[in-house]
Amino acid sequence: MKTVDVGAALDDGQWGAHQKLLVFATALTIILDGLDNQLLPPAISVMAREWGVQPSAFALVLTSGMVGMMIGGFIGGAVGDRLGRRVALLGSVVLFGLLTILISFSTSVEMLLGLRFLAGFGLGGAMPNAAALSSEYVPRRKRPFAVTLTIVCIPLGGSLAGFVGALILPTWGWRALFLTGGIVPLVLAAVLLKVLPESPRFMARRKERWPELRALLRRLGHEVPADAVFVDAGEKAVAKASVGQLFVPEFRRDTIALCGSFFFCLLSVYMGVNWVPRMLTRSGFDVGTASYGLTAFNVGGVVGAIIGALVIMRVGARISMLAMAAGAIAGSVVLAVITI
Numbered sequence: 001m002k003t004v005d006v007g008a009a010l011d012d013g014q015w016g017a018h019q020k021l022l023v024f025a026t027a028l029t030i031i032l033d034g035l036d037n038q039l040l041p042p043a044i045s046v047m048a049r050e051w052g053v054q055p056s057a058f059a060l061v062l063t064s065g066m067v068g069m070m071i072g073g074f075i076g077g078a079v080g081d082r083l084g085r086r087v088a089l090l091g092s093v094v095l096f097g098l099l100t101i102l103i104s105f106s107t108s109v110e111m112l113l114g115l116r117f118l119a120g121f122g123l124g125g126a127m128p129n130a131a132a133l134s135s136e137y138v139p140r141r142k143r144p145f146a147v148t149l150t151i152v153c154i155p156l157g158g159s160l161a162g163f164v165g166a167l168i169l170p171t172w173g174w175r176a177l178f179l180t181g182g183i184v185p186l187v188l189a190a191v192l193l194k195v196l197p198e199s200p201r202f203m204a205r206r207k208e209r210w211p212e213l214r215a216l217l218r219r220l221g222h223e224v225p226a227d228a229v230f231v232d233a234g235e236k237a238v239a240k241a242s243v244g245q246l247f248v249p250e251f252r253r254d255t256i257a258l259c260g261s262f263f264f265c266l267l268s269v270y271m272g273v274n275w276v277p278r279m280l281t282r283s284g285f286d287v288g289t290a291s292y293g294l295t296a297f298n299v300g301g302v303v304g305a306i307i308g309a310l311v312i313m314r315v316g317a318r319i320s321m322l323a324m325a326a327g328a329i330a331g332s333v334v335l336a337v338i339t340i
Contacts, residue, residue, distance in 0.1 A: 004228045006204040006213070011140040014221045022137040023146050025196050026130045027153045029093050032185045033126045034157020035164070036100050038298070039181045040065070040116065042165035042277045042291040043174035050174075053109060055278050061113045062274045068120020076125020080132060085199040089129040093189045096122030101182030104175040127154070136199050137220070148309055155301035158273060162295030165277075166288040204230040261321065268328065272297050 013019075040062065048055045072092070080088035099119035106112040127150075134146040161181075168177045203213040210230055217224045246255045276297050280290035304324070312320045 002225050002228050004217075004222075004224060004230050005233050006200050006217075006230050007232045009217060009222050010136060010138075010200060010220075013139045015139055015142050016221055018219050018221070019138050019142075022196070023134045023149065025192055026089070026134040026137075027149055028188060029089060029126055029185075029192070030130050030150055030153035031157040031160065032093065032188060033096065033123055033130075034154040034298075035161045036096050036119070036157075036181050036185065037065070037069075037123050037154075038158040038161035038273055038294060039100070039165065039177055041274050042162060042169060042287065042294055043177055044278055045281045045287055045290070046169060046174045047112075051109065057109050058112075061109060061116050062270075064113050064117040065120045065123070066270065068117040069124030070120075072121035072124025073128055075121065077128045079125070080129040080199075084202045085129045085133045085136075086196055087198075089126055089133060090189050090192060090196070092122040092125035092129065093185050093192075094122070095119070096126070097182045097185030097189065099182070100178050100185070104178035104182065133196075133199055136201055148305070152302055152305050155298040155305070157298075159295040159298035159302065162277075162291045162293065162298065165291035165294070169291060170286070170288045201232050204232045261325075265328075268332070269301070 040058070044055050044058050048058070076088050076092055079091070096119045099115055099122065103112060103115045103119065106115060131147055131150045134150050135143050138146045164180065165177060168180060197216045198209070198212070200213060200216060203209040203216075210228075213230060214224050214226070214228060245251070273294065276293050277287075277290040280293045281287060285293070308320060308324055311323075
């Protein structure tokens with residue numbers, strides 16, 4: 001009988017075709033997460049005209065989606081810890097897929113607000129579980145790449161939302177846009193239900209799932225005997241820590257600075273995502289062109305993330321972050337004074 005340390009096996013494993021396939025599969029869920037998350041902004045002008053309301057009436061709808069995502073992130077992480085990352089991820093994809101389909105049947109801003117809030121649960125719950133799954137499938141040396149790829153897929157999905165909106169909105173209308181955005185995730189979830197395995201570390205804690213874990217490790221290139229006993233020594237060595245420890249004198253300044261950085265970064269991102277299409281339509285562009293504006297905004301995010309990651313590896317995080325923040329401020333000033 002051989003004892004297999006799952007954490008060590010994953011950390012030192014190979015970067016083969018099967019690992020790449022699994023990372024690609026999890027990345028697809030986040031592309032569709034980004035897609036569904038950004039379907040509403042291009043459609044606001046069309047929906048406002050159909051319902052006879054001002055576009056400003058959708059501000060609360062957009063906010064409700066963000067609140068739902070925040071709650072969904074907490075719930076999704078907890079469900080992943082208790083029931084498994086695969087279950088939580090696919091459940092999130094099914095949830096936001098179904099709710100996006102229901103949005104296509106909305107008849108009022110109030111109904112849309114409730115559905116968008118509930119869809120946010122799935123949209124927010126997918127990201128932490130996808131990142132955790134993709135990081136577990138790959139060796140330690142490739143883990144930063146896997147996580148970065150997963151994160152970049154959010155704006156990549158957003159750019160796809162602008163492209164799809166430009167194709168569907170002018171001809172088929174906003175209902176067809178949301179119907180398409182809901183069906184595609186459900187199809188993907190059905191496929192991944194067959195091909196996406198559970199978190200190896202999660203299965204290592206449950207003896208009844210060891211046969212499944214043994215088969216997965218073999219597909220990942222590990223030699224595992226039939227009578228292997230699985231442990232995860234690295235997980236047992238991690239000490240429990242509370243959020244309060246982030247605010248001890250040693251870490252307080254860094255914690256506050258990082259929280260502020262993330263807050264204002266996401267504030268500017270979602271302001272752009274939610275209102276760029278409307279700004280363009282008010283400037284005289286048709287709805288299709290305005291949707292391409294959303295694509296351009298997200299493509300810029302993808303390019304910036306990749307360049308930023310490369311620069312950080314060379315000069316470090318602090319200088320890179322300050323330089324990118326200065327560039328963002330300069331860009332905002334230019335946008336504020338430009339006339340179309």
